[in-house]
Amino acid sequence: MSLWFFLSDWFAGVPTLGVLFKRFMINGAWASIVLFVMIFLQLPAECAAVVYFGVLVVNGVMAFVFLRQRVQMRE
Template sequence: MSLWYFLIDWFAGVPTFGVLFKRFMINFAWVCIALFVMLVFQLPAEYAAIVYFGFIVVNGVMGFVFLRQRMQMRD
């Protein structure tokens, strides 16, 4: 299975707000784990900032795609 197929499946086809929330929380859990590992290895704060803002961007894209799909389903 290719990475592109995984990303298409992850960002698209979210049927309900509950599934979207679950995906947000899964992303949040991964970010918490990544930040903890970065803390243990004492990596620079710039890397943590990149991970944190990447999390915000990914969840923003998922939310935007979800809202566009909901609008298209109403038409």
């Protein structure tokens, strides 16, 4: 299975706000785990910032795609 297949499935077809919220929480949980591992390994703060803001960007993209799908469904 390719990474693109996984990502296209993850970003596409969010039917409800509940599913979108669930995906936000899953992304946040993975980021928290990665951040705790980074703390344990004492990696630089710049790496942690990339993970943190990366999650914000990914969640923003998912919200944008969700809103675009909702607008297209109304038309």
